[in-house]
Amino acid sequence: MKKQFELELLTIDWLENTDEKEDLCAHGNVLVRIGSTILSDSKKGKWTVSAAALFLLRTITQNHTVAASVGDQLLPCCGFTMWPVAESDDVLVFGCPNGVDWTVEHIPEGVQLTPPGEESVVVSTVEYQEAVLQFADKVYAFYQSSEPKLLPTDPNDAAGYVAFWREWHRRYQQFSL
Secondary structure, X not given: OOOOEXXXXXXXXXXXXXXXOOOOOOEEOEEEEEOOEEEEOOOXXXXXXXXXXXXXXXXXXXXXXXXOOOOOOOEEOOOOEEEEOOOOOOEEEEOOOOEEXXXXXXXXXXXXXXXXOOOOEEEOHHHHHHHXXXXXXXXXXXXXXXXXXXXXXXXXXXXXXXXXXXXXXXXXXXXXX
């Protein structure tokens, strides 16, 4: 039986012509299939997969709908500005309005995923968590195998990057083994 939800990191890299130590956002191609709808694949653009992984980690416990989103899009084109949220352990990630999005809603039967203008599918909570955690693992492994990052000289940008990883680890550790 074919899975109802596929989430796979196909490629990952740093921006061309940018020093790896200074590029804080990983980019890549992602396969996202919900039911029979392919929202993203190797031909449909590169996304900021580091921001995508954080947004997807948020969806393990939160709904992502038009009325209550966890980020601009689940696969954002850009995620170039990160700001700590006052009195919170979360980070606000800004980018451009381009990207790929779908709805994630937690229901008693599991997790309901709805591509724009398409029919919903329901996957088990465990299946959804495993897909998101495996995606996040691959993005994190890329950072771990890369040159250490130089924090930005702007104190707000530096604080945003630190807040990004603090939120990432907090959310990931809730569900990792």
